[in-house]
Amino acid sequence: MYYIGIDIGGMSVKGGLVDATGKIYVKDSFKTNPTEDPTVMIADIAKLCRSLSEKSGVKLEDIKGVGIGVPGTINNQTGVITYANNINFENVPIVAELKKHISLPVQIGNDANCAALGEVAFGSAKGMDNIIFVTLGTGVGSGIILDGKIFEGQGGAGAEAGHMCLVLGGELCTCGKRGCWEAYASATALIRQTKRAAEKYPNSLLAKTIAEEGKVSGRTAFVAARANDPAGKAVVKRYVRYIAEGLVSLVNIFRPTALIIGGGISNEGDYLIKRLQRLVSYYSYGGKRNPDVKVIKAELLNDAGILGAAALLLK
Amino acid sequence: MYYIGIDIGGMSVKGGLVDATGKIYVKDSFKTNPTEDPTVMIADIAKLCRSLSEKSGVKLEDIKGVGIGVPGTINNQTGVITYANNINFENVPIVAELKKHISLPVQIGNDANCAALGEVAFGSAKGMDNIIFVTLGTGVGSGIILDGKIFEGQGGAGAEAGHMCLVLGGELCTCGKRGCWEAYASATALIRQTKRAAEKYPNSLLAKTIAEEGKVSGRTAFVAARANDPAGKAVVKRYVRYIAEGLVSLVNIFRPTALIIGGGISNEGDYLIKRLQRLVSYYSYGGKRNPDVKVIKAELLNDAGILGAAALLLK
Numbered sequence: 001m002y003y004i005g006i007d008i009g010g011m012s013v014k015g016g017l018v019d020a021t022g023k024i025y026v027k028d029s030f031k032t033n034p035t036e037d038p039t040v041m042i043a044d045i046a047k048l049c050r051s052l053s054e055k056s057g058v059k060l061e062d063i064k065g066v067g068i069g070v071p072g073t074i075n076n077q078t079g080v081i082t083y084a085n086n087i088n089f090e091n092v093p094i095v096a097e098l099k100k101h102i103s104l105p106v107q108i109g110n111d112a113n114c115a116a117l118g119e120v121a122f123g124s125a126k127g128m129d130n131i132i133f134v135t136l137g138t139g140v141g142s143g144i145i146l147d148g149k150i151f152e153g154q155g156g157a158g159a160e161a162g163h164m165c166l167v168l169g170g171e172l173c174t175c176g177k178r179g180c181w182e183a184y185a186s187a188t189a190l191i192r193q194t195k196r197a198a199e200k201y202p203n204s205l206l207a208k209t210i211a212e213e214g215k216v217s218g219r220t221a222f223v224a225a226r227a228n229d230p231a232g233k234a235v236v237k238r239y240v241r242y243i244a245e246g247l248v249s250l251v252n253i254f255r256p257t258a259l260i261i262g263g264g265i266s267n268e269g270d271y272l273i274k275r276l277q278r279l280v281s282y283y284s285y286g287g288k289r290n291p292d293v294k295v296i297k298a299e300l301l302n303d304a305g306i307l308g309a310a311a312l313l314l315k
Numbered sequence: 316m317y318y319i320g321i322d323i324g325g326m327s328v329k330g331g332l333v334d335a336t337g338k339i340y341v342k343d344s345f346k347t348n349p350t351e352d353p354t355v356m357i358a359d360i361a362k363l364c365r366s367l368s369e370k371s372g373v374k375l376e377d378i379k380g381v382g383i384g385v386p387g388t389i390n391n392q393t394g395v396i397t398y399a400n401n402i403n404f405e406n407v408p409i410v411a412e413l414k415k416h417i418s419l420p421v422q423i424g425n426d427a428n429c430a431a432l433g434e435v436a437f438g439s440a441k442g443m444d445n446i447i448f449v450t451l452g453t454g455v456g457s458g459i460i461l462d463g464k465i466f467e468g469q470g471g472a473g474a475e476a477g478h479m480c481l482v483l484g485g486e487l488c489t490c491g492k493r494g495c496w497e498a499y500a501s502a503t504a505l506i507r508q509t510k511r512a513a514e515k516y517p518n519s520l521l522a523k524t525i526a527e528e529g530k531v532s533g534r535t536a537f538v539a540a541r542a543n544d545p546a547g548k549a550v551v552k553r554y555v556r557y558i559a560e561g562l563v564s565l566v567n568i569f570r571p572t573a574l575i576i577g578g579g580i581s582n583e584g585d586y587l588i589k590r591l592q593r594l595v596s597y598y599s600y601g602g603k604r605n606p607d608v609k610v611i612k613a614e615l616l617n618d619a620g621i622l623g624a625a626a627l628l629l630k
Binding site: 073082083130142144146151152153154155157158159160161163164165166167168170175177179184241242245246248249250251252253254255256257283285286289290291293 | 388397398445457459461466467468469470472473474475476478479480481482483485490492494499556557560561563564566567568569570571572598600601604605606608
């Protein structure tokens with residue numbers, strides 16, 4: 001059996017035809033235009049589905065359904081995108097609208113939740129029923145899988161672990177509140193922390209690299225730390241602690257089998273993951289008396305969106 | 316049909332015979348002796364069950380089972396109390412042991428989880444399937460009900476929301492970590508905050524009351540605040556904010572139907588609950604765009620332990 005996974009993003013809509021093992025047969029995409037009426041994008045998604053069917057030679061009737069990952073809040077019961085600011089959608093009945101064009105079952109999910117489900121179905125968390133997926137990118141996203149299913153709370157408005165309080169009254173978050181985990185553990189936060197350290201230690205390798213390259217990224221501090229620069233190491237050490245403290249909160253609440261780390265920052269690989277594992281095991285409530293929780297790097301990377309959306313159809 | 320609820324505490328073991336509507340027919344109890352072998356207490360629990368049956372005139376065969384609430388970590392699959400420091404139990408197979416004495420189905424649960432389930436079955440959250448119960452007492456306990464069932468994580472080691480990080484690197488918690496919600500929002504924490512304020516403002520009503528009474532309780536600051544004392548009001552305002560920020564984290568993660576507030580501090584009633592509601596509604600992620608979460612005072616009070624334990628048998 002085949003599935004279509006659609007990954008709606010702020011820049012483009014990607015689609016792929018996938019089988020039950022997570023193999024992608026064909027991919028295609030089109031550019032997002034946030035000024036258009038939502039019905040235009042939905043009609044284009046229908047076209048994308050037909051094009052995926054044609055290119056792969058898999059007939060529409062052999063496709064079990066279409067899964068759509070959305071960068072925002074969705075209501076899975078009603079099939080409505082409640083709010084997705086990146087694509088300028090508010091209360092869009094995407095499932096009903098798409099069914100006007102194409103007679104296939106349609107499921108929608110929040111993109112971080114889909115990514116979590118994708119890791120369980122096809123990636124690093126295969127065979128695990130209880131995991132928390134955390135994506136460290138522009139923000140801190142989270143997807144919660146309990147008993148093999150997405151947990152998203154009332155009206156799909158839960159699973160916003162990036163907005164747990166980490167430092168009461170601390171850094172201002174994009175959500176308007178102060179001290180959110182996201183304001184400390186996102187790539188954006190790391191860039192801010194890196195800039196501050198470079199200003200404070202103008203003779204550090206960190207500061208010199210930034211001056212030479214003329215920019216700061218989420219990698220800058222890690223590169224300096226790996227080159228044994230004290231300023232870089234201090235930034236990374238503190239940043240890793242910020243991530244870990246939020247993870248520990250999630251462990252104490254959910255005690256999942258594993259924490260899956262995705263997003264751009266996860267590309268630091270073992271250098272990051274091993275440090276996180278050590279801190280999570282050490283600081284989690286009850287220490288060695290309670291089951292240990294594995295910290296694992298996400299696997300699906302660029303195809304996470306398509307595979308995660310397709311995974312919505314699997315159960 | 317009837318049920319027996321057993322509430323194991325650090326001071327005493329209480330039991331009650333309950334029907335499916337939460338009516339308690341008879342209650343009885345015996346004192347806890349932490350130096351005894353666990354088998355002694357378990358034999359006494361069996362005696363308590365028989366005595367409840369006799370006193371109520373309800374035959375053992377008309378009792379559907381025994382539910383036991385435990386102040387510690389339990390494994391519901393194996394029927395083992397993993398660790399309960401108050402009663403000095405470690406890896407005690409209480410279900411198997413109790414069945415040597417009494418031929419009834421036995422279910423065990425963590426006490427905070429039982430209290431949460433009790434509120435859903437018989438109390439303030441009747442008819443709600445997704446709630447978080449938070450008890451503000453010596454510590455901060457939590458019970459999570461998802462889809463009408465206790466959620467407790469791997470090995471029963473989750474639902475420790477009191478040990479979420481609230482202030483990174485802040486006050487030392489009894490768990491050994493710094494900055495836990497419990498270290499700011501428990502009655503113990505409030506007493507500490509009250510003492511500090513009294514030292515800082517020796518001419519306040521707050522300080523004078525403490526000097527007169529010779530002691531500080533979780534009520535002291537609330538009493539002073541109600542009498543319009545600026546020091547008391549400041550303590551309460553900050554303390555309520557501490558509670559609210561942790562509740563907001565839970566809302567952002569779970570977006571439950573309601574937050575149920577129990578424990579000694581909940582006796583402050585509307586004065587506390589209304590302030591919490593305002594802050595939770597204001598600070599929760601997405602503001603008015605997302606479903607509002609009700610803050611409600613727990614109802615079962617002194618009988619919560621017995622009723623919550625009995626509720627373990629209901630599903």
